[in-house]
Amino acid sequence: MREVQTKFIFITGGVVSSLGKGVTTAALGRLLKARGKKVSILKIDPYINIDPGTMNPYEHGEVFVTADGAETDQDLGHYERFIDEELIHESNFTTGQIYQSLIDAERRGDFLGKTVEEVPHVTNEIIRRIHAAAEKTKAEVLLVELGSTLGDIKGMAFLEAFRILRHKEGRDNCLSVHVTLLPHLNTTGELKTRPAQYSVRDLRSYGLPTNVLVARADKDISDEVLDKLSITCDIDREAIVPMSTTKNIYDVPVRLEQRGLGEYIDKKLGLGGTTSNLKEWAGMVEKIEKLKHEQDLEIAIVGKYVELTDAYISVSEAVKSAGLAHDRGVKIRWVNAEDIEKEGPRLLDGVNGVVVPGGFGDRGIEGKIMTANWCRENKVPYLGLCLGMQVLTIEFARHVLGEETANSAEFDPKTKHPVIHLMEAQQSVYTKGGTMRLGNYPCKLIDGSLAKEAYGEDEIEERHRHRYEFNNEYREQLENAGLRVAGTTPDDVLVEIVEVKDHPFMVGSQFHPEFKSRPNRAHPLFNAFVGAAIKKTAPSTTRTAKKKAL
Numbered sequence: 001m002r003e004v005q006t007k008f009i010f011i012t013g014g015v016v017s018s019l020g021k022g023v024t025t026a027a028l029g030r031l032l033k034a035r036g037k038k039v040s041i042l043k044i045d046p047y048i049n050i051d052p053g054t055m056n057p058y059e060h061g062e063v064f065v066t067a068d069g070a071e072t073d074q075d076l077g078h079y080e081r082f083i084d085e086e087l088i089h090e091s092n093f094t095t096g097q098i099y100q101s102l103i104d105a106e107r108r109g110d111f112l113g114k115t116v117e118e119v120p121h122v123t124n125e126i127i128r129r130i131h132a133a134a135e136k137t138k139a140e141v142l143l144v145e146l147g148s149t150l151g152d153i154k155g156m157a158f159l160e161a162f163r164i165l166r167h168k169e170g171r172d173n174c175l176s177v178h179v180t181l182l183p184h185l186n187t188t189g190e191l192k193t194r195p196a197q198y199s200v201r202d203l204r205s206y207g208l209p210t211n212v213l214v215a216r217a218d219k220d221i222s223d224e225v226l227d228k229l230s231i232t233c234d235i236d237r238e239a240i241v242p243m244s245t246t247k248n249i250y251d252v253p254v255r256l257e258q259r260g261l262g263e264y265i266d267k268k269l270g271l272g273g274t275t276s277n278l279k280e281w282a283g284m285v286e287k288i289e290k291l292k293h294e295q296d297l298e299i300a301i302v303g304k305y306v307e308l309t310d311a312y313i314s315v316s317e318a319v320k321s322a323g324l325a326h327d328r329g330v331k332i333r334w335v336n337a338e339d340i341e342k343e344g345p346r347l348l349d350g351v352n353g354v355v356v357p358g359g360f361g362d363r364g365i366e367g368k369i370m371t372a373n374w375c376r377e378n379k380v381p382y383l384g385l386c387l388g389m390q391v392l393t394i395e396f397a398r399h400v401l402g403e404e405t406a407n408s409a410e411f412d413p414k415t416k417h418p419v420i421h422l423m424e425a426q427q428s429v430y431t432k433g434g435t436m437r438l439g440n441y442p443c444k445l446i447d448g449s450l451a452k453e454a455y456g457e458d459e460i461e462e463r464h465r466h467r468y469e470f471n472n473e474y475r476e477q478l479e480n481a482g483l484r485v486a487g488t489t490p491d492d493v494l495v496e497i498v499e500v501k502d503h504p505f506m507v508g509s510q511f512h513p514e515f516k517s518r519p520n521r522a523h524p525l526f527n528a529f530v531g532a533a534i535k536k537t538a539p540s541t542t543r544t545a546k547k548k549a550l
């Protein structure tokens with residue numbers, strides 16, 4: 001039995017995809033948190049994969065890893081950054097997971113004698129998982145975002161589950177928020193409301209009302225258009241929220257609150273007369289705006305999916321947040337590692353620092369190694385994340401230790417010098433899904449290291465997602481050559497952080513610090529990296545970098 005009556009907010013999208021439904025959901029979460037509520041968010045992905053962990057980033061963007069080791073949709077990254085609450089395995093599920101549990105149960109004999117069907121078995125399993133997320137997170141308000149667009153066949157069972165849940169939980173405990181598009185036609189200069197009317201009608205045909213309509217457009221939306229939507233869609237006028245496209249996503253909670261949505265939801269869900277405190281958040285938004293006009297610090301992110309920058313969304317957000325903590329606007333230069341292979345590191349000329357993020361497979365690896373080499377030799381600040389740490393190690397082994405064929409066994413299984421090799425625990429693992437070293441593990445920091453100075457702590461906990469690791473057989477040689485092991489697992493077995501000694505800031509972590517960065521609380525490693533990048537630019541500048549986060 002649940003201790004508190006959770007209030008549920010279902011978020012659906014209509015007309016087209018890529019409306020910013022994830023950001024809207026995250027922003028709603030922040031808005032309610034600022035009203036003193038314990039908020040959590042659940043994302044439903046209606047595809048057959050068990051999770052996005054096995055998908056190419058071009059298919060799906062970034063894979064966000066939770067503290068408890070779930071490989072999840074990148075929207076969970078937005079959620080964590082906005083609501084600043086750790087999410088869990090139960091915060092994201094897919095059609096694949098629903099079917100898997102039902103088929104397993106059927107094979108066990110749990111349904112002996114019965115036919116297993118879409119209704120009630122699939123819908124019950126969906127509802128069970130929504131309840132599990134509410135119970136485990138102890139949320140007073142659980143936002144449930146349904147991936148996909150209204151009209152997609154794959155979303156139907158979920159809409160039916162929402163309808164049943166609303167019936168069972170009581171209408172006063174549930175709210176349906178629909179995010180839709182108002183297309184703009186140049187010929188008439190108008191925003192059209194008809195598609196929105198149809199998608200609201202469509203939702204109604206599934207037995208779901210639209211209590212709140214978030215109207216998205218690339219243009220400003222007039223009151224006239226909002227009045228029309230209210231009448232044609234039969235929605236309270238104060239529940240129609242215009243949301244024109246913004247470059248600063250952190251502004252969305254402030255805009256929603258200004259439009260009175262906080263009060264409206266409070267009233268509708270009986271949240272007890274909450275008052276909003278978005279002051280600090282709004283201050284951060286203003287600062288981001290101001291710094292946008294002064295992007296004088298340029299950081300390169302060298303990856304292989306740079307055409308789809310969403311693949312590195314937590315990394316670029318972490319860099320920008322660290323810039324913010326230092327009162328500096330950061331410009332990101334996206335560099336394709338394969339272009340470096342062709343054109344050389346001149347593509348990095350003029351940057352103040354370089355991040356090499358995580359990745360899998362050998363495409364672009366040599367370009368990343370060239371990047372690490374350029375940063376080491378030119379003393380340009382370098383932050384390597386997971387694969388970026390492995391690349392740092394390979395470069396150092398090749399060019400400082402002099403083992404020219406050094407490599408990771410992932411890219412050259414026959415290499416004579418596998419300075420990065422498969423973890424012991426991975427050697428008997430043959431299946432790909434969910435089998436990496438995932439989630440939080442503790443890391444002991446070594447005295448005198450840049451990492452320890454950055455964190456100011458003896459032991460930290462960070463999120464992981466990898467199969468390969470630093471090969472301890474090379475540890476002594478590499479350390480003697482000038483590589484510092486700055487962090488290890490508490491038993492000293494796995495190397496978690498390495499640093500180049502004779503360098504202002506060349507640090508690589510086997511974990512992914514970007515997942516713990518928040519817009520208003522920059523991550524210590526990113527903070528220290530950006531601090532070093534600032535020093536690299538203008539040591540004589542009168543601007544002093546503030547160490548403190550916002």
Ligand code: GLN
Pocket residue numbers: 357358359360361385386387388410465466467468469
């Ligand atoms: N491919 C590397 C490994 O599995 C790095 C993984 C990553 O960057 N997330 O160890």
